[in-house]
Amino acid sequence: MDINSEIAKLNWKREPYGLYEPIEYTLAAGGKRVRPQLAMIACQMFGGNEEEALPAALALEVFHNFTLLHDDVMDKADMRRGRPTVHVKWNENTAILSGDQMLIEAYKLLSDVPSDKLPKVLRLFNKMATEICEGQQYDVDFESMEHVTKDEYLMMIRLKTSVLLATALQIGAYIADADEQAQEALYQFGIAIGLAFQIQDDILDVWGDPKTFGKAVGGDISCNKKTFVYLEAMRRLGDEAKNLEQWYSQVLEDNTEKIAAVKAIFEQLGVREACENVVEDYTQKALAILDTLPQNVATDQLRHLAHKLHTRKD
Amino acid sequence: MDINSEIAKLNWKREPYGLYEPIEYTLAAGGKRVRPQLAMIACQMFGGNEEEALPAALALEVFHNFTLLHDDVMDKADMRRGRPTVHVKWNENTAILSGDQMLIEAYKLLSDVPSDKLPKVLRLFNKMATEICEGQQYDVDFESMEHVTKDEYLMMIRLKTSVLLATALQIGAYIADADEQAQEALYQFGIAIGLAFQIQDDILDVWGDPKTFGKAVGGDISCNKKTFVYLEAMRRLGDEAKNLEQWYSQVLEDNTEKIAAVKAIFEQLGVREACENVVEDYTQKALAILDTLPQNVATDQLRHLAHKLHTRKD
Numbered sequence: 166m167d168i169n170s171e172i173a174k175l176n177w178k179r180e181p182y183g184l185y186e187p188i189e190y191t192l193a194a195g196g197k198r199v200r201p202q203l204a205m206i207a208c209q210m211f212g213g214n215e216e217e218a219l220p221a222a223l224a225l226e227v228f229h230n231f232t233l234l235h236d237d238v239m240d241k242a243d244m245r246r247g248r249p250t251v252h253v254k255w256n257e258n259t260a261i262l263s264g265d266q267m268l269i270e271a272y273k274l275l276s277d278v279p280s281d282k283l284p285k286v287l288r289l290f291n292k293m294a295t296e297i298c299e300g301q302q303y304d305v306d307f308e309s310m311e312h313v314t315k316d317e318y319l320m321m322i323r324l325k326t327s328v329l330l331a332t333a334l335q336i337g338a339y340i341a342d343a344d345e346q347a348q349e350a351l352y353q354f355g356i357a358i359g360l361a362f363q364i365q366d367d368i369l370d371v372w373g374d375p376k377t378f379g380k381a382v383g384g385d386i387s388c389n390k391k392t393f394v395y396l397e398a399m400r401r402l403g404d405e406a407k408n409l410e411q412w413y414s415q416v417l418e419d420n421t422e423k424i425a426a427v428k429a430i431f432e433q434l435g436v437r438e439a440c441e442n443v444v445e446d447y448t449q450k451a452l453a454i455l456d457t458l459p460q461n462v463a464t465d466q467l468r469h470l471a472h473k474l475h476t477r478k479d
Numbered sequence: 480m481d482i483n484s485e486i487a488k489l490n491w492k493r494e495p496y497g498l499y500e501p502i503e504y505t506l507a508a509g510g511k512r513v514r515p516q517l518a519m520i521a522c523q524m525f526g527g528n529e530e531e532a533l534p535a536a537l538a539l540e541v542f543h544n545f546t547l548l549h550d551d552v553m554d555k556a557d558m559r560r561g562r563p564t565v566h567v568k569w570n571e572n573t574a575i576l577s578g579d580q581m582l583i584e585a586y587k588l589l590s591d592v593p594s595d596k597l598p599k600v601l602r603l604f605n606k607m608a609t610e611i612c613e614g615q616q617y618d619v620d621f622e623s624m625e626h627v628t629k630d631e632y633l634m635m636i637r638l639k640t641s642v643l644l645a646t647a648l649q650i651g652a653y654i655a656d657a658d659e660q661a662q663e664a665l666y667q668f669g670i671a672i673g674l675a676f677q678i679q680d681d682i683l684d685v686w687g688d689p690k691t692f693g694k695a696v697g698g699d700i701s702c703n704k705k706t707f708v709y710l711e712a713m714r715r716l717g718d719e720a721k722n723l724e725q726w727y728s729q730v731l732e733d734n735t736e737k738i739a740a741v742k743a744i745f746e747q748l749g750v751r752e753a754c755e756n757v758v759e760d761y762t763q764k765a766l767a768i769l770d771t772l773p774q775n776v777a778t779d780q781l782r783h784l785a786h787k788l789h790t791r792k793d
Contacts, residue, residue, distance in 0.1 A: 184613055235575055235576070261553055265612055268583075269608045272586060272605055272608075276602050276605060280598050284597055291583060291590060294583045295580065295584075295587070298576060299498055305497065
């Protein structure tokens with residue numbers, strides 16, 4: 166079952182076009198479709214019926230894209246996946262309303278989950294959706310907090326990024342009648358690879374190769390974003406934190422000097438290696454969990470995914 | 480069972496406060512709570528268990544308030560129910576995110592519907608939510624269309640306002656195990672009173688008494704809103720429509736003269752009485768439907784409500 170073809174089958178040629186065109190646009194932009202794939206893989210791991218898992222898998226992808234649409238409005242981002250964001254191509258009101266409809270469409274897809282499984286799938290989905298909004302709120306709160314601890318940051322990225330991966334896996338397994346322990350194990354695998362993924366993202370933002378990395382290098386430094394890399398540096402600096410804080414209190418037009426200076430501070434402190442070790446730890450934790458689950462093609466696919474997320478350069 | 484106390488029992492004292500405070504603020508603003516009451520009344524009409532209908536009733540009210548929150552952002556409205564709107568009191572991003580969470584909270588409440596009823600309730604709710612977004616889109620589309628027919632306008636207000644009332648009634652009846660015909664009858668009753676309500680709203684916007692009417696009189700005229708009143712006037716004017724269109728192409732600081740002039744055109748054409756007759760027709764249609772349903776206290780409550788919506792001055 167090919168997720169991209171299933172997504173392409175969703176019909177958005179409905180009136181009023183002003184509501185549905187932006188939804189079609191958003192979903193047509195592509196993306197790796199990791200989240201629905203995780204749900205399908207987890208279902209396959211337990212010998213479940215793929216047809217039964219598909220509606221939830223699609224719901225997760227539509228939901229994920231809804232969060233991107235509204236996030237782009239809130240972040241005032243002009244581009245996503247190399248194309249203008251919806252509020253730029255159309256307008257802000259369209260981004261809000263079509264985003265709302267995307268969230269509803271996710272719940273419409275969910276309603277095609279087998280009836281006996283619907284109550285729990287709905288609860289898992291709602292819990293995940295809530296946690297993602299909470300993560301987004303914490304992310305916003307942290308922008309105006311002078312001091313954010315690494316634990317707070319990990320909590321935020323767990324909510325904002327990991328729980329979606331974790332829930333996709335758990336839902337897929339639940340639909341295939343996996344027992345509670347297996348569901349929980351897959352959920353924790355998802356949390357672990359999600360954290361590894363986001364911290365790797367933070368590392369690449371500083372040290373990524375512009376040719377392979379999809380975004381401008383140093384974006385987080387430019388925006389004074391307190392990522393895992395920055396927080397590790399602050400932790401190591403202690404009293405000497407002033408210099409770094411100084412750079413991080415500035416909003417500049419040209420960030421070339423700032424990025425170079427901050428990157429140098431990070432490198433002096435050995436922060437890169439420390440962060441890469443944390444990514445490695447979470448990845449190992451994830452792989453260890455996989456060893457406790459049924460060993461089959463699906464498990465190998467998840468091993469491969471964990472490795473890919475860990476070693477990626479983009 | 481008192482809806483307002485049940486709403487007050489919902490606990491929003493959760494972290495992150497930035498996400499939940501605006502939700503609490505929005506729900507605390509009051510309002511007549513018509514929609515949840517309709518669900519409860521419909522449930523009572525068929526001797527259903529109120530406890531079973533309550534989660535859906537609350538979901539409908541939370542959903543309704545979510546639509547108001549996002550609508551106010553899109554309309555750039557400063558006040559609602561005599562208080563600053565959320566994007567004014569906090570900011571626009573908060574209004575978007577907390578609004579998203581309110582929609583999710585509605586679905587969380589829905590998940591407490593009895594399991595055997597959940598699949599259908601979810602479908603009814605999703606269909607309603609979709610139609611409301613479609614109605615909102617049509618409303619936006621109409622602003623830039625030179626010619627809107629009365630049928631198009633009725634379609635828009637049916638989607639934007641009526642389907643929520645209709646669905647509240649149908650869900651309440653369904654939970655009480657009313658048969659399909661009864662559910663459909665109540666749905667159509669809801670559509671009829673919703674249309675009567677909105678057209679009455681359009682009439683009051685022109686002829687309401689500022690002392691009793693909650694909003695500034697002539698607001699629709701000031702904004703060139705093509706309401707039922709305006710459309711009826713345009714229909715009667717035919718070739719002489721230019722004068723009215725002239726006023727409706729202007730955006731002014733001081734609308735005193737415009738309101739008086741347009742109101743005079745409406746009165747010359749006898750538009751008020753024509754619109755009031757339409758309100759009366761929809762109300763009679765609604766009451767006729769009630770006569771086909773079980774006759775009890777609940778039916779009387781709905782009769783009373785239809786009458787109240789019809790004769791209200793605010």
